[in-house]
Amino acid sequence: MSNAREYLGEVVNTKYRVVIAEDHDLLRNGLRSMLCAQGDYEVVGEARDGKEVCHLAMTLAPDLILMDLSMRGMNGIDASATIKRRMPTIRIVVLTVHQNEEYVREALRAGVEGYVLKDVSFDELLLAMRMVMQGKKHLSADVYGYMVDSFVTGREMPAPKRAWDILTARERSVLKLIAEGRTNRQVGLYLNLSPKTIEKYRASMMHKLHLANLTELVLVAMNMGLLTTLAAKCAEPNVDDVLTHPVVDAGVVEGAVVRLDDYPAGGAKR
Known part of the structure; x- marks a missing residue:
């Protein structure tokens, strides 16, 4: 331009x-x-x-x-x-x-x-x-x-699907941990999955939501309400710290979000 x-x-x-x-x-x-x-x-x-x-x-x-x-x-x-x-x-x-x-x-x-x-x-x-x-x-x-x-x-059309609905419960759990700064190895240890499996989940989410990089993936997590502060993203916990924090259940987070819980993603029609 x-x-x-x-x-x-x-x-x-x-x-x-x-x-x-x-x-x-x-x-x-x-x-x-x-x-x-x-x-x-x-x-x-x-x-x-x-x-x-x-x-x-x-x-x-x-x-x-x-x-x-x-x-x-x-x-x-x-x-x-x-x-x-x-x-x-x-x-x-x-x-x-x-x-x-x-x-x-x-x-x-x-x-x-x-x-x-x-x-x-x-x-x-x-x-x-x-x-x-x-x-x-x-x-x-x-x-x-x-x-x-x-x-x-002449009538209001139904809203497009949200990113929340596009991702599976497991993908949402993986997304939250990745967005908080965890490595594939740390996420895998927490969820009892291999790093290679976590990488597959990451690739699947980026494909579903039509994202190009990790930054865009983190922005999606923020808009879904999976992150509430910049500090959560900036923190780089060790593995022991990861293992002491439970994965947030999808329904719990969804009910807590006020403005961002209707985030539409991936260009999917709602």
Whole structure:
């Protein structure tokens, strides 16, 4: 993507200045790392809630904001509407787990240019960012199809399958341990399986969810509610420590998650 802009009659290449609004540290840090590795983007600010991102928008005047919807305090839709009223040239791409029609319509009414689900590949997110910076709109394929079906039939369509439903109970257990920083050997010792079997589970999950690397797999775990803090990911326990902690049962975690338990993954229709 070329970021050529004219300055004093000369065309110069610049990076797009981005603010990330996301209240989960692991997701925000992962996005920052992947964007900075692209070379076309500079992450100039990070916010954990709607009020903070509004403040950053006014003080930093970024080119683009990646906006989560479910944040503490002011939500992403209200924050987007506020920013668009005051600084309409800032482009906003929503990055969310919410796919139902009401969220999409309200976000578009607030003025956002893009609406992307958190189950998409990083390449699709980059495509959405590129499209909106070219002055176009972009909706995730699932969201677009969902909205068209809803319009044609005149009724709200059923939601797509969640990542939780796509993975087996064993895969969810393996995913939690991997995302917490355990090696294949440590996970195998805990679950009484060989490291080679754990590697097969990892490959199976990445195939089912259409993921490219471990970072994306950890982001999925976070959105499923399997991780609640960045500290859990950063900790690298020894084997003895692993063996003293039970695997969290799927049903227990599911009931404890408030906003992330409806995470759709792998582009599967819900």
